[in-house]
Amino acid sequence: MRCLTKICLLLSLFATFSAFAQDKIPKKRPKIAFITPSSKGNTYWPSVFRVIDAVAASLDFEFKHYDIGVSDRFMIEEEAKRLLSGKNKPDALVVSVVIGNTKPILDLAEAQKVPVLLLGPLFPVELESVGRVPRAKYKYWIANLEQNEVEKGYLSAKQLFIKALESKMPRKNGKIQLLALGGKRWWIGSLQRDEGMQKALAEFPDIVLMQSVPADWDTESAKEMASRLIKRFPDANLIWAASDQMAEGAVQALTSAKGHSAKNKFLVSGIDLSEIGLNNVQSGRTVGSASMSMFGMGEMMIYLYDYLQGYDFAKEVGVSIEPETLLATKDSAKQYREFYDRVGRINFRNYSKAYNPDLKKYDFSIQNLFNAAESSK
DSSP states (O other): OHHHHHHHHHHHHHHHHHHHHHHHSOOOOOEEEEEEOOOTTOSSHHHHHHHHHHHHHHHTOEEEEEEOOSSOTHHHHHHHHHHHHSTTOOSEEEEEOOTTTHHHHHHHHHHHTOOEEEESOOOHHHHGGGTSSTTTSOTTEEEEEOOOHHHHHHHHHHHHHHHHHHTTOOOBTTBEEEEEEEOOTTSHHHHHHHHHHHHHHTTOTTEEEEEEEEOOSSHHHHHHHHHHHHHHOTTOOEEEESSHHHHHHHHHHHHHOSSOTTTTSOEEEEESOOHHHHHHHHHTSSSOEEEEOTHHHHHHHHHHHHHHTTOOTHHHHOSEEOOOEEEEOTTTHHHHHHHHHTGGGSOGGGGOTTTOTTOOSOOOOHHHHHHHHHHTO
16 A cells, blocks of 8 residues: 555656646747748858758757848848738748848838847948837847858958968069959948958058959859959959858869969958858868858847747847857868767757756857767767
């Protein structure tokens, strides 16, 4: 009889513990949509989706991305309208916006009561019309992901210039000649990356910018523009590119150039910390790539997931999510590459307050993530 009593007590305790554990597991499986400028052949966004897919699988939410390319900026607004007005509208929407998109999308999200997280930065002329900051004029505009685009441009260019001086690059009239490939001007981040490059130039008087031209963020257009530039400036030895994909195009143009005096001695740098960028830095095709870690996108998604479960990240981190900007060099590119290769093994529930209500503070430091990736070997 006494044994039966103990068994009943243990069963009772187990039931209580199980119920308590179930309370800590979020009950709702939200749908999160992401409108991106990715297109066929893009080398950056697939790396982003790989990280977010891993986070979604770990936390158990539905993630879908809708890729509209970079050729028509009005497609962003049209896609947002289609998603938010449909029968199966998402529980939250993330949008990479360019000029003219912000207010129409926020108006629609407010009417549909769907939380929106924007990928900044936004053009200053647009800020006034939307209340300048999230949650001021628009309740459902819950946050921005703010990458430091100026710092990306600066770190990438500075690494390029340091390596140019170390390599004793040939000079023309006492100067090392630089060419630059920017992105489309309707995204303010393009202008800010260029600003960062100009900031680095001011610190290196031995380097002179011959010409900067915009390309379409893809390898082929960058290769074409770089080919034209190196014919125009055959003594140029350096190319700064506003993305890793365009840096790859520049490398291809330089290696195939006929009669180019710098054919066998040139340096290129990029931006994004993408898979192709890290591979190029590791192999020596380029000298550096600067960006936030891809896990910055994962951090954003964990905040958004927790928000949908009733845990508002703004209490701790505010409405501007600002991941650290990193620089991949020959010494660190391999570590970053291996880091991304293990993304699917990381238990992202450990970083979520919805799964860990007693978690006092979010910790998405790069070292903490490195440690998690290392322990998953």
